Amino acid sequence: MPEIAVKVDNVSMKYTLMSGRINSLKDLFIQALNRKITYEEFSALTNVSFDIAKGEVFGIVGLNGAGKSTLLKIVAGILKPTTGNVVRNGSLVPLIELGGGFNGELTGVENIYLNGMLLGYSKKFIKEKIDEIIEFAELDKFINTPLKNYSSGMKARLGFSIATLVKPDILIVDEVLSVGDHKFKEKSEQKMKSMMGSGTTVLFVSHSIEQMKNMCDRVLWLEHGLVKELGPATEVCDKYKLN
Known part of the structure; x- marks a missing residue:
């Protein structure tokens, strides 16, 4: 074996969805007062x-x-x-939402430390590997630029490089x-x-x-x-x- x-x-996942058209908090408040809001259950996964x-x-x-x-x-x-x-x-390392823990106001370097520590890497380990991360992501020219100026592809490359740093x-x-x-x-x-x-x-x-x-x-x-x-x-x- x-x-x-x-x-x-046997995993199941159900969500409760609010029905009706609600365009603002005001609509939500009025419909709630008038008891016009209804809810329905949605099964995203069933007995997997x-x-x-x-x-x-x-x-x-x-x-x-x-x-x-x-x-x-x-x-x-x-x-x-x-x-x-x-x-x-x-x-376990999830490559699901690359750069999900990034901060747009921080530079690429600062986000490497932030994201790496969120993944459980020590600051010392990140410092030793930072050149390797930057080289793999091909972002050496932009690494000291705030992330809000990065394209979505650049952010994803940086996220991938950090997440795959260790096996x-x-x-x-x-x-x-x-x-x-x-x-x-x-x-x-x-x-x-x-x-x-x-x-x-x-x-x-x-x-x-x-x-x-x-x-x-x-x-x-x-x-x-x-x-x-x-x-x-x-x-x-x-x-x-x-x-």
Whole structure:
């Protein structure tokens, strides 16, 4: 039996949605007074279960709104499921919202320290690795400029460079390989492959089905928050393309 890195057990996620058209706080207040606000329950995920073996590259496919990002955030510990449990064995780095902890008023260098420390790196470790981060992100000319002047691609490159600085036991990747220009996409994909080849367990979402087929061992197909299929990457991806 292979060692389990991630176990998702009967996970469901429900949200309460407010119905009706509300354009301002005033509208909300008036409708609340008149008891015209109604609520409905939306199920983003329903009874999702799977295991990921240590060192496995595990993909998730599905249309927009299928529940992919919600599931990744639950596995990463960013969201708490309504019901069910997730067990993670080892250190985890989520490449989900790159630069989510950045501050636009601070420079690139200052944000490296801020984001790195949020990921659990020590100040000493970041100082030792800062040149490596800047070089990989290709931002040496802009690194002392406030982040509010960066493009979204520049921020994503910096976030990717910080997050992949160390080799975690578990890496969660959500569309990260689509950031930046063609050259950086190739470089970030090579970085990902080297991490995969060194035993890191990867949970991976991409809109590129060919990328999923090439990089994943197994793939989970989500549809309307339900598991439609789970199996070998090529088999599930081919069925998904025909859907």
